[in-house]
């Protein structure tokens with residue numbers, strides 16, 4: 214099968230179709246989205262080698278459970294061992310023995326086929342198009358914030374960043390409180406949120422500090438420092454950025470201000486699929502360009518350009 218392969222560089226390759234292991238389904242990929250994590254992987258993040266890609270929609274070709282065969286699915290990306298302490302505490306996303314689709318010890322979605330445990334699969338409602346369904350995984354990551362913080366209509370929330378994840382985060386938080394402001398860098402990107410009625414400002418404009426919650430989704434090293442300036446004492450910073458590098462920070466600030474810093478990664482698929490099915494989150498304006506698998510390397514180059522939002526690869 215054709216697949217995008219990364220070791221020291223990205224290239225299109227011809228590799229064997231993966232064999233499903235016990236409890237796994239074989240899925241024919243229809244489309245996959247390029248995420249910032251994928252771009253970081255090509256810079257060495259997680260020291261991953263193999264087929265990247267974890268935001269996908271596909272059709273189940275083979276499954277130990279007949280129900281799934283022929284169904285259009287999305288899939289949770291963490292594949293836990295099921296027996297360790299964290300798995301038994303129902304924290305499978307933190308299983309130390311897990312593999313992660315396209316990120317850690319498991320080939321991903323920029324290929325004609327992938328395998329995933331049947332337990333990870335979610336049926337995609339017919340009302341969701343393929344190009345929209347690839348947003349399920351990043352949208353679930355945005356919904357994770359609502360599991361980790363108690364945001365109500367009373368709270369003032371700042372979102373730092375205007376990239377694809379920040380846009381999803383802003384839309385999800387907008388469902389809970391209208392006291393939202395998004396702080397972006399690119400006029401064209403913040404314009405997409407303004408069209409949805411979400412107040413935005415540019416990075417060099419003065420932002421009123423003292424927010425109850427600041428979500429750091431800039432994708433840059435500097436975002437956390439800015440978040441610490443803008444959050445109120447005893448407020449919460451939710452960290453969404455994954456950068457391959459390391460931070461240098463004045464760690465006395467969160468101590469003195471008693472700030473909670475909450476790392477936030479993967480989230481629940483169910484509310485994400487529900488939101489996409491009824492259209493309360495708008496993702497189609499976030500699609501920059503769609504490439505065929507034969508141009509997947511160019512797709513990555515396009516996704517790395519500063520004006521790019523979601524770039525999708527069709528198989």
Ligand SMILES: [Zn+2]
Nearest residue numbers: 248249250351
């Ligand atoms: Zn991702």
Ligand SMILES: [Zn+2]
Nearest residue numbers: 294297300308
């Ligand atoms: Zn485990």
